[in-house]
Amino acid sequence: MKKYLAIFLLLIVGFYLIQAFNLVPFGANRVGNIDDESTVGAYYLKNTVPKTSVANVVTAIVVNYRGFDTLGEVTVLFLATTGLGSILFRKRKHGEEEERVLKESSQLVKIGSRLLFPFIALLGIYVFIHGHLTPGGGFQGGAIIATGFLLMLVAYKNYKLGHGALTWIESLAGITFAGIGIWGLITGGTFLENNAFPGLGNVNDLISGGVIPIIYIAVGFKVAAELTGVLDILLSIKPNKN
Amino acid sequence: MIFYVVIFSILALLLVASGLYAIIQKDLLYAVISTGVISLILSVMFYLLQAPDVALTEAAIGVALTTVIFVITIRNTTRFEDENDNNKVK
Numbered sequence: 230m231k232k233y234l235a236i237f238l239l240l241i242v243g244f245y246l247i248q249a250f251n252l253v254p255f256g257a258n259r260v261g262n263i264d265d266e267s268t269v270g271a272y273y274l275k276n277t278v279p280k281t282s283v284a285n286v287v288t289a290i291v292v293n294y295r296g297f298d299t300l301g302e303v304t305v306l307f308l309a310t311t312g313l314g315s316i317l318f319r320k321r322k323h324g325e326e327e328e329r330v331l332k333e334s335s336q337l338v339k340i341g342s343r344l345l346f347p348f349i350a351l352l353g354i355y356v357f358i359h360g361h362l363t364p365g366g367g368f369q370g371g372a373i374i375a376t377g378f379l380l381m382l383v384a385y386k387n388y389k390l391g392h393g394a395l396t397w398i399e400s401l402a403g404i405t406f407a408g409i410g411i412w413g414l415i416t417g418g419t420f421l422e423n424n425a426f427p428g429l430g431n432v433n434d435l436i437s438g439g440v441i442p443i444i445y446i447a448v449g450f451k452v453a454a455e456l457t458g459v460l461d462i463l464l465s466i467k468p469n470k471n
Numbered sequence: 472m473i474f475y476v477v478i479f480s481i482l483a484l485l486l487v488a489s490g491l492y493a494i495i496q497k498d499l500l501y502a503v504i505s506t507g508v509i510s511l512i513l514s515v516m517f518y519l520l521q522a523p524d525v526a527l528t529e530a531a532i533g534v535a536l537t538t539v540i541f542v543i544t545i546r547n548t549t550r551f552e553d554e555n556d557n558n559k560v561k
Contacts, residue, residue, distance in 0.1 A: 379536070
């Protein structure tokens with residue numbers, strides 16, 4: 230019975246997929262040719278800067294025109310982290326000290342990583358705050374911050390990360406993203422309406438582009454917290470060599 | 472223009488070479504490091520192709536995080552590929 234239901238649902242999905250693909254004429258080039266106004270690439274290049282006042286067109290597409298996709302991506306990352314955590318996280322017995330499996334690293338590594346860590350974190354924060362002006366954005370900045378934490382986790386055997394704080398950062402960032410989207414609906418626009426609250430501002434200003442910088446800052450915090458959590462979980466598995 | 476073509480061809484050859492090295496190498500640690508090299512070369516290629524956003528992503532995720540996760544995995548499992556290719560779980 231279940232099998233037939235699955236086949237039936239698959240048929241429905243397949244039918245609508247084929248319907249959607251039939252809307253585009255077979256073999257038609259909808260991406261290329263920048264001079265032709267009706268193609269999608271030309272539309273973005275021409276309209277992004279005046280309509281969203283964001284200098285980085287890639288950011289405008291990822292966060293605004295395709296903002297719903299980005300929300301989905303963030304959800305995928307969240308689910309992956311949760312799955313990994315639920316498989317690998319080992320609940321410590323009462324009174325058992327948290328212990329990392331790595332050996333004690335040398336003094337040189339410790340001091341070096343302590344020197345480097347603030348600069349790596351600063352670079353990450355710079356990348357996601359300036360996501361709408363320069364290349365980069367939330368995902369990249371978050372990954373850079375996570376590599377900084379990785380350095381500290383590898384160098385210091387007993388480096389403690391507050392799991393509660395990580396969870397809170399992750400959840401608040403996710404709520405911010407979804408909340409901004411819903412705020413657009415409340416103010417009478419669409420989901421993730423761009424000029425919903427701070428206003429568009431001038432191109433190339435730090436505070437410009439409507440909700441895009443806020444969303445990218447939220448995404449940056451979220452990705453950083455998630456990837457750091459993954460690394461922490463992975464580094465606290467005991468190897469069973471026998 | 473010819474300069475870019477030459478640089479690009481060298482990078483592409485290095486990319487294929489390190490990919491082949493990763494397949495052939497029996498020591499999995501070396502194989503993982505060479506996949507990291509693949510990501511590094513790819514990020515340079517993305518930068519040359521004027522896609523700095525993708526280059527940043529590739530550099531942060533591909534070179535640093537993925538490589539490290541694989542190294543941790545190798546630490547927790549076995550370092551050498553099994554000669555007889557039977558999946559021994561240790």
